[in-house]
Amino acid sequence: MNALREPGNRNMVGLTPPRSRHDTSRRASMPAKPNTAQSGCKVGPDQIWFVGHRVVIYAASEMPGWQVRGHQKIPVFFQGKKYSVVNIADASSPHAKRYELTPWSMGDYGESTCVIHYDEDYVKRRDQAVQADVVEDRVRTFMFFVWPFLGFFWSHTKQAVIEKHGFSPPAVTKVSLALEFVGVLAWSIHWSFTGGLATVFMKPFVGYTFGEWAFSNAIWVLAALLQLWADCVVRYDDLIRDEDYPSGLMEWPVRKTRRILGHRC
Secondary structure, three states: OHHHHOOOOOOOOOOOOOOOHHHHHHHHHOOOOOOOOEEEEEEOOEEEEEEOOEEEEEEOOOOOOOOOOOOOEOOEEEOOEEEEEEEEEEOOOOOOEEEEEEEOOOOOOOEOOOOEEOOHHHHHHHHHHHHHHHHHHHHHHHHHHHHHHHHHOOHHHHHHHHHHHOOOHHHHHHHHHHHHHHHHHHHHHHHHHOOHHHHHHHHHHHOOOOOOOOHHHHHHHHHHHHHHHHHHHHHHHHHHOOOOOOOOOOOHHHHHHHHHHHHHO
């Protein structure tokens, strides 16, 4: 009883006994009480948070068509409920945008005819469209560096690919035609001055070749040069006639063959 009256004694009646290490570790391992005011889920790569009656979407990609409007609001259906967009902001990586939705109010003035159903399929289509845009940007960048040679592609490629990426088929054809003309002219001059021309026309009469050209090789080069000169003439004629999709390199023989076969059929 005397020990109970000593002011320095820690085991006095009414004081809480010290906790053991076992009790402290057991309390630390107990799960925390969940926050019922905020919960979430995922839709594809998007993170969704439910904050009270509102829905906050952290989207991996920007969603076109989602707008904040004072009237003619765009209805967004999510998990069977109808919402309207009240705020759009940038989000930190790995997300691109933050969209805040609030339940649809009967007092909202007007409703847009555009309706959005936000679900797994919507997110999948959105990501596919984003990926397609990335591929298209890469193709356009590649075309920008090689655009002087785009005119060598055939007409159907110019219509389906080149024009789609913002390049004029007649304009790129003019540039490629100029390159072809300079290249064929330089090759013709080189072939002539190195003995190719003399070999073709003099070999049958004098019996020997000129320069380092064999007669058969000189003939093959002459045939190629004649084809290329004819190609320059045909492609230039397409430009004069204002063809929407002028011929590409050596396309005219195929066109002529198809026309002949078509008339026969």
